[in-house]
Amino acid sequence: MGFAGTDALDGTRVVADLREGPSALSPAAARSVAATLLADGRFSEPYCEWLPTWYELALIAPVRYGEWRLRRVAGAVAEAASVTVTAPRFSRPRDVTVDGEPALARVSGFGERFLLADALLHLEWFEHVAAADGIEVPTALVERTRAESLSYYGGDRERLSEPVRRFQRLLFADDAWVRRVDEDYGLDSSLFGLWERILRAERERLAPA
DSSP states (O other): OOOBTTTSSOHHHHHHHHHHOGGGSOHHHHHHHHHHHHHHHHHHHHHHHTSOHHHHHHHHHHHHHHHHHHHHHHHHHHHHHTOOOOOOOOOOGGGOEETTEETTTTOOHHHHHHHHHHHHHHHHHHHHHHHHHTOBOOHHHHHHHHHHHHHHHHSSOOOOOHHHHHHHHHHGGGHHHHHHHHHHTTOOOHHHHHHHHHHHHHHHHTSOO
């Protein structure tokens, strides 16, 4: 998207330093890592609320355990570098209206709810993590993306404007991350496979014709 500040941190160097231990990270790198871990930990429980009840009930326990583990690691990273970081607050259905109606009024089924949740919460995740990385994401673009995406995935908007479509296509690229996690940890998870297929299909659908 051409955002300013994308070269503020060397991702390869951050990964290498982190392998040596939290104390090897610079304050800026530690802030980035800790903020990302906190965002990852906080992300899943609100996400579950956007999906069918059976999904939320099945995952809520492991999701909360995962957040607890990530908070501990984030705390250790921040403490080693003497930096302060906070977790983002992600939107829940009760916080949102879409075209003047309750957030989930016009969506049905797992797939539609999944896409609506990802379009909104991944945008919020990215805004938080980008700020910690020193990446300047225009506020106007974030607000426009939020408004258009809510109406498109959960309301009556027929298409996304070009900058929003491009931004969302890049955000939906986390299908690659899902696949790597599944493969690297040897999970062979049918749920991860479902996530990957939905995300990949939407990313491809948003690609230029």
